Amino acid sequence: MADEKLAKLREAVAGLTQISDNEKSGFISLVARYLSGEEEHVEWAKIHTPTDEVVVPYDALEAPPEDLEETKKLLNKLAVLKLNGGLGTTMGCTGPKSVIEVRNGFTFLDLIVIQIESLNKKYGSNVPLLLMNSFNTHEDTLKIVEKYTNSNIEIHTFNQSQYPRVVADEFLPWPSKGKTCKDGWYPPGHGDIFPSLMNSGKLDLLLSQGKEYVFIANSDNLGAIVDMKILNHLIHKQNEYCMEVTPKTLADVKGGTLISYEGKVQLLEIAQVPDAHVNEFKSIEKFKIFNTNNLWVNLKAIKRLVEADALKMEIIPNPKEVDGVKVLQLETAAGAAIRFFEHAIGINVPRSRFLPVKATSDLQLVQSDLYTLVDGFVTRNTARTNPSNPSIELGPEFKKVGCFLGRFKSIPSIVELDSLKVSGDVWFGSSITLKGKVTITAKPGVKLEIPDGAVLENKDINGPEDL
Incomplete structure (x- = not known):
């Protein structure tokens, strides 16, 4: 039955003119693996906590050379790659998420460019920036990067694969059923970065420039900056792959974690965990770290493994309903590739290297006085003594960036805040x-305005009378 399904699908995919032969074969191979049911199940009893040799504490890394020339040599072996395929739709924006304004009028992309520019300027190095787009963000990104043409930084863009969504009941590609617009397609997750880097020609270009490592990170993680200690360590120890992990808090209990499994380091995601062990997986006592998706990977190793078709990462089935049609998209994650590389390690980094902006509550944190901006680097305010950030929950009225910005005359000071919960029609004045x-709760139908200059400490506000 599976063979029949695959044969029908293969025939339909062969007729799709919108994608390349590489994309067709990549897609068919993913579907074939999915249909064969080759999913490897993790045997819980074989899971071990990785040692400090496998997940190296950041503080145990040697300090990099302070010599300018030596630092330049190290940097010239590096390229930075940002995953830029996501749209800002969850935050009510059109276009790539990386062009949301984060601070002082600068977007994520502006900050990334400024950071690499200041490195290149300081050390006379040539660290290029690569942006992996999806077909959703490609055209917009090309227009946006034009404004950096005069910067001292080489910027390359390339697209990740475009795969057809599969109509679930017939198991046929949706575009061959007539859905040829964007909705008929999907980008197959960031695990696709390795073949796409190769197929785009960018991998060979970097190797020809003498680059050895690529630092991969999500474009919305403001903490993912080039770290000389990590780069120095990897080059000296010849690690082919490094995943930055950081201690879990209760907010991260679903994040993937590193384990030692049958003598290899491996990423364990919540989807792979047997139901009986899900609570154990979420425990921050047993699984103390999670994947930040900041990855450092050796370029020659990527080439070797892609050419051997050896990167068989776990498949993540993602069923969706689009325009009333049930579709299936199969994806993979870049972190899951760790087990295929030689001498792969994790590095347990400070939490400051994980500062993602997934929602407007995260935006409030990075726009507040909790952080300052220097040379494109977002740095935490030392006046905050609590090592963890305040927890912020904003109601649906604040979900979209435009609405969020409109409801704050200025972002309140939160250096001494533990938690904020806002619900209902709430508006903030300036200098709060x-x-x-x-906790601020506006009753249904009531507009609640917090006046300019208000100082709210351990308050539960349900109406103007509580101010």
């Missing part, structure tokens, strides 16, 4: 200070 635990 929030401390301790603050």
Whole structure:
């Protein structure tokens, strides 16, 4: 039955003119693996906590050479690659998420460019920036990068694969059933970075320039900056792959973690965990670290493994309903590739290297006085003594960036805030200070305005009378 399904699908895919032969074969191979049911199940009893040799504590890394010339040599072996395929739709934006303004009028992309520019300028190095787009973000990104043409940084863009969504009940590609617009297609997750880097010609280009490592990170993670200690360590120890992990908090219990499994380091995702062990997986006592998706990978190793078709990462089936049609998209994650590389390690990095902006509550953190901006680097305010960030929950009225910005005359001071919970039609004046635990709830149909200059400490506000 599976063979029949695959044969029908293969025939239909062969007729799709919108994608390349590489994309067709990549897609068919993914579907074939999915249909064969080759999913490897993790045997819980074989899972071990990795040692410090496998997940190296950041503090144990040697300090890199302070010599300018030596630092330049190290940097010239590096390329930076940002995953730029995501749209800002969850935050109510059109176009690539990386062009949302984060701070002082700068977008994610502006900050990334400024960071690499200041490195290149300081050390006389040539660290290029690569942006992996999806077909959703490609055209917009090309227009946006034009503004950096005068910068001292080589910027390359390339597209990740475009695969057809599969109509679930007939198991046929949706575009061959007539859905030829964007909705008929999907980008198959960031695990696709390795073949796409190769197929685009960018991998060979980097190797010809003498680059040895690529630092891969999500474009919305403001903490993912080039780190000389990590680069120095990898080059000296010849590690082919490094995943930055950081200690879990209760907010990260679903994040993938590194384990030692049958003598190899491996990423364990919640989807692979047997139901009986899900609570154990979420425990921050047993699984203390999670994947930040900041990855450092050796370029020659990528070439070797892609050419051997050896990167068989776990398949993530993602069923969706689009325009009333049930479709299936199969994806892979870049972190899952760790087990295929030689001498792969994790490095347990400070939490400051993981500062993603997934929602407007994250945007409030990075726009507040909790952070300052220097040379494109977002740095935490030392006046905050609590090592963890305040927890912020904003109601649906704040979900879209435009609405969020409109409801704050200026972003409140939150250096001494523990938690903030806002629900209902709430509006903030300017120069407000929030401390301790603050809950603000506007009753249905009531507009609640927090006045300019208000200082709210450990307050529960349900109406103007509580101010």
